[in-house]
Amino acid sequence: MNGLKEMLKKREVTLILLVIVLSLAVSMRAPGFLKGDNITRIVNDTSILIMVGIGQFFVILTGGIDLSVGSVIAFSGMAAAMMNQGSPGTPVFLILLAGMAIGFLLGLFNGIVVAFGKVPPIIATLGTMSIFRGFTFVLSKGQWVTAHEMSESYMNIPHGHFLGVSNLIWSAVIVSALLFFFSRYTRSGREIYAIGGNKTAARFVGVSERKVNLIIFAMSGLLSGLAGVMWTARYAAAVNETATGFELMTVAACVLGGVNIAGGAGAVPGVILGALFLGIINNALPVINFSPFYQMFIQGFIVLAAMFINTMMDKRSERKMLKRRA
Amino acid sequence: MEIDKTLASSDRLVDEHKSLLSEIGSLLARWEGILVLIIIAMVIIFSNITPYFLDYFNLMNATFTFAEKAVLALPMIFVILSGDIDISVAAIIALSSFSMGFASSHGAGTTEIVLVGILTGALAGAFNGLFIIRFSIPAIAVTLASQSLFRGISQAILEDQAYTKYPESFSYFGQGYIPGTIIPFELVFFLVLAGGFAYILHFTTYGRKLYAIGNSPMAAKFSGVAVDRIRFTNFVLNGVFAGIVAVLLTSRIGSTRPNIASGWELEAITLVVLGGVSITGGKGNIVGVILSVFLIGYLKFGMGLINLSAKVMIITTGFLLITAVLIPVIIEAAGKRNKLKMQRRKG
Numbered sequence: 001m002n003g004l005k006e007m008l009k010k011r012e013v014t015l016i017l018l019v020i021v022l023s024l025a026v027s028m029r030a031p032g033f034l035k036g037d038n039i040t041r042i043v044n045d046t047s048i049l050i051m052v053g054i055g056q057f058f059v060i061l062t063g064g065i066d067l068s069v070g071s072v073i074a075f076s077g078m079a080a081a082m083m084n085q086g087s088p089g090t091p092v093f094l095i096l097l098a099g100m101a102i103g104f105l106l107g108l109f110n111g112i113v114v115a116f117g118k119v120p121p122i123i124a125t126l127g128t129m130s131i132f133r134g135f136t137f138v139l140s141k142g143q144w145v146t147a148h149e150m151s152e153s154y155m156n157i158p159h160g161h162f163l164g165v166s167n168l169i170w171s172a173v174i175v176s177a178l179l180f181f182f183s184r185y186t187r188s189g190r191e192i193y194a195i196g197g198n199k200t201a202a203r204f205v206g207v208s209e210r211k212v213n214l215i216i217f218a219m220s221g222l223l224s225g226l227a228g229v230m231w232t233a234r235y236a237a238a239v240n241e242t243a244t245g246f247e248l249m250t251v252a253a254c255v256l257g258g259v260n261i262a263g264g265a266g267a268v269p270g271v272i273l274g275a276l277f278l279g280i281i282n283n284a285l286p287v288i289n290f291s292p293f294y295q296m297f298i299q300g301f302i303v304l305a306a307m308f309i310n311t312m313m314d315k316r317s318e319r320k321m322l323k324r325r326a
Numbered sequence: 327m328e329i330d331k332t333l334a335s336s337d338r339l340v341d342e343h344k345s346l347l348s349e350i351g352s353l354l355a356r357w358e359g360i361l362v363l364i365i366i367a368m369v370i371i372f373s374n375i376t377p378y379f380l381d382y383f384n385l386m387n388a389t390f391t392f393a394e395k396a397v398l399a400l401p402m403i404f405v406i407l408s409g410d411i412d413i414s415v416a417a418i419i420a421l422s423s424f425s426m427g428f429a430s431s432h433g434a435g436t437t438e439i440v441l442v443g444i445l446t447g448a449l450a451g452a453f454n455g456l457f458i459i460r461f462s463i464p465a466i467a468v469t470l471a472s473q474s475l476f477r478g479i480s481q482a483i484l485e486d487q488a489y490t491k492y493p494e495s496f497s498y499f500g501q502g503y504i505p506g507t508i509i510p511f512e513l514v515f516f517l518v519l520a521g522g523f524a525y526i527l528h529f530t531t532y533g534r535k536l537y538a539i540g541n542s543p544m545a546a547k548f549s550g551v552a553v554d555r556i557r558f559t560n561f562v563l564n565g566v567f568a569g570i571v572a573v574l575l576t577s578r579i580g581s582t583r584p585n586i587a588s589g590w591e592l593e594a595i596t597l598v599v600l601g602g603v604s605i606t607g608g609k610g611n612i613v614g615v616i617l618s619v620f621l622i623g624y625l626k627f628g629m630g631l632i633n634l635s636a637k638v639m640i641i642t643t644g645f646l647l648i649t650a651v652l653i654p655v656i657i658e659a660a661g662k663r664n665k666l667k668m669q670r671r672k673g
Contacts, residue, residue: 065466119651120605122411122466126592130644137637251470261467293485293584297478303471307463 011258015273019280026284033287040166044158046279047172048227048234050272052246053253054179055220057271060254061196062216063263064121068110069224070246071132076102077228078136081145081154081238088151096157099229100222106132107221108214115213129247137240147236158234168230175223180268188215196263252303253278258310277302357602360653361617368621372628379628386508392623393512394500394574395590399597400523401567403615404560406598407527408539409607410465412561414454415568416590417473422446422572424480427489427582436496443576444569450476451565455558465561473591481584489582500578512574516619524612532556540607596643597622600650622646 027033052069059066080099083090106128113124147155158168183189188211194202195212203209232238251261257274259266278299285295372379379385398415405412426443434442450472457468502511527533538546539553547553576582601618603610626639 113648113652117648117652118655119648123599123605123651124648126595127644127648129592130640130647134637134639134641134644137635138641142635142637248470248474251467252474255467255471261464291482291485294478294482296474297482300471300474300476300478304457304468304475307467307471308457308461311461311463 012267012269012273015257015270015277019273019277022277022280022284026280026288029289030284030287033284038283040169042279042283043169043172043276044166045283046275047168048230049246049249049253049275049279050172051175051223052220052227053250053257053271053275054175054268055223056247056250057254057257057259057266057268058179058183058192058216059121059220060251060259060261061192061263061266062212063196063199064114064213064216065125065251066107066110066217066220067122067125067247068106068128068132069220069250070243071129071136072103072106072221072224073228073231073243073246074240075106075132075136075139075228076100076225077232077242078140078145078238078240080229081150081232082140084151084154085145085149088154092151092153092157095154096226096229100225103225103228104218104222107224108218110221111214111217114217115210121217133240133244136242140238140240142240144240145232145238150233150236155233155236158230168234171226171230175226176268176272179219183268188212192216193264196265198264249278252299255303255310256306261307357650357654358611358614358617361601361614361621365617365621365624368625368628372624372631376628376631378631383508384627385624386510386513388624388627389510389513389516390500390578391627392619393510393516394571394578395593395597396516396619396623397512397519397567397574398571398590398594399601399615399619400519400612401560401563402594402598403523403527403601403603403610403612404536405465405564406595406603406605407536407607407610408557408560409543410458410557410560411595411605412454412465412469412564413591413595414450414469414473414476415564415571415594416587417476418447418450418565418568419572419575419587419590420480420584421450421476422569423576423582423586424484424489424584426572426576427484427492430492430496431489436493439492439496440499440573443573444566447565447567447569447572448562449565451562451568452558454565455561458561459554459558477584477588480582484582484584490580492576492580496577497580498577500574500576512578515574520612520616527612536560537608540604540609542608593643596647600646602650605651 023034032038052073056066056069076099079102080095083095083098084092110121110125110128113119113128114121117124119127158166158171160167162170183192191202191207191212192215194205194207195209199209228242231242253275254266254271255261255274256277257266257270257272259270259274281298281302282295284290285298286292290298369380398419402412402415422443425446426439429439429442454465454469454472457463457472458465498511500512503509504511504514527536535546535551535556538549538551539556543553571587575587579586597618598610598615599605600622601610601612601615603615622643625642629639629642
């Protein structure tokens with residue numbers, strides 16, 4: 001058990017080192033890169049990915065996947081922006097809650113389909129990815145909500161500051177802290193690991209797979225709902241194509257963070273580091289005069305390389321364990 | 327006479343304590359049966375709303391919009407049947423189309439362009455296969471990353487430009503008709519291919535092996551099936567056909583942009599799953615997939631005719647996909663409950 005713990009620790013240490021090396025390398029080319037302003041910008045840019053990525057993490061932990069997060073972000077973001085547009089007087093706090101509630105309900109729908117309909121997560125969320133995206137178009141009638149149709153207070157949800165740190169970063173910090181605690185020290189959190197580790201064994205010790213499925217999908221939905229409000233407020237635009245392809249980014253953050261795509265292994269800090277790593281790359285490309293058109297290629301390359309290294313390392317440690325046993 | 331026979335047989339059913347529900351269940355459990363019913367309902371509804379639906383020319387021409395995705399679905403059946411998944415096919419199309427455009431702009435003729443496209447697809451598929459089988463990384467993770475890589479190459483080099491120069495004769499594949507008819511080449515091509523895939527899947531040992539792998543890779547391996555080689559072949563095949571689809575699509579629209587065919591991987595997977603192929607592998611047949619190709623294709627065509635927006639179509643496809651998987655589960659559950667009831671009655 002101790003050996004496992006050490007390995008996990010190492011994974012996170014490696015990631016931190018990687019993040020540092022990468023940042024230093026970039027700042028050699030562009031001295032302004034590691035200035036306070038830019039670091040804040042990177043963390044700000046990455047906060048949404050961190051929150052949704054953690055939601056995705058719990059789903060992947062059970063061996064599932066949530067492909068609908070991008071569409072949930074789009075729908076709840078659109079709904080929130082339209083609420084603000086329709087009645088600018090409504091306290092933004094309520095709108096934020098409403099956005100989260102909508103995300104929660106959409107996620108719960110995924111959970112019900114998976115838990116009670118026994119539909120594999122990849123199919124269920126592939127379906128709802130289309131459905132929720134379609135709902136977004138129906139809701140907005142194809143229209144956008146743009147900056148001048150949003151109230152100042154709405155756009156201030158992510159930009160507002162507390163103790164010199166933006167609300168967006170605060171929300172990512174709070175989400176990370178709460179869910180880190182949830183994953184390690186609560187019964188439900190451990191049950192999620194148990195299901196991902198060995199379904200049959202988990203069932204025999206009384207873990208309800210249904211309950212776990214409802215929790216993880218509702219949670220992923222709730223976080224995407226929160227992200228949706230933040231997204232439309234931050235970029236001061238709610239469009240129908242919001243967050244298209246974002247589901248892949250969240251999976252990439254998990255994979256980079258050392259989460260086993262087949263379930264059972266991984267931790268919240270790794271996901272955060274994985275997301276930061278992606279955020280730094282996205283932010284660094286234009287800074288070091290790389291055409292932004294390279295972003296997609298480089299992301300794919302890095303994720304593939306990370307998976308390759310992960311597997312090779314796993315194999316080596318397996319071999320070592322076998323040797324020790326002999 | 328016919329009715330009498332039916333009545334008699336249903337009487338017998340009651341005698342044998344078989345409930346009507348389980349009878350309907352077993353009919354509906356044949357997923358192809360449901361698909362046929364939905365297609366009939368669709369034809370009746372659309373032909374009542376608009377006179378343009380049941381028009382021979384329209385029906386033929388509409389196949390241009392879905393024949394390419396249909397071709398993409400065929401090798402995907404093999405991949406999903408053996409318990410894998412490939413979400414990089416659309417990106418392979420982009421990469422193949424890119425290399426065709428590159429070849430064309432450097433003076434290649436039609437034959438060379440087609441070969442380059444298919445070869446690129448094969449290489450990309452082999453690349454996937456290498457990571458998935460040789461390094462044993464889950465297919466979903468590998469193809470998720472490689473799709474970003476493949477489309478990324480096209481995007482990095484093309485940026486916001488496009489290749490638009492293709493030889494005259496290249497346009498036949500995507501735009502041509504069978505000479506003397508109004509039957510699109512693409513449609514015939516798909517049907518011939520479907521025949522070939524059906525033969526392999528249902529009449530050869532190779533096909534049986536695919537089912538075996540999907541049901542239990544371990545058991546298949548111990549029975550002497552070359553699991554790794556077959557799974558690798560599946561991915562190469564998927565790449566080759568993505569290359570072929572790239573030929574059709576590029577030929578039809580006559581240009582190559584980095585965002586070509588984006589989202590098609592999900593449409594191809596939807597066709598396969600809606601056709602009744604189990605996403606966990608081992609179950610399904612080609613008839614269901616062919617039916618789902620025409621169902622989705624003509625559903626979209628009909629909805630377009632009556633001016634339903636593309637968004638309603640997106641929602642419909644999503645619902646169809648989920649219900650396709652849901653219905654057998656519900657029927658099974660109902661059947662089980664019924665059996666329990668009967669056992670209780672007996673006891």
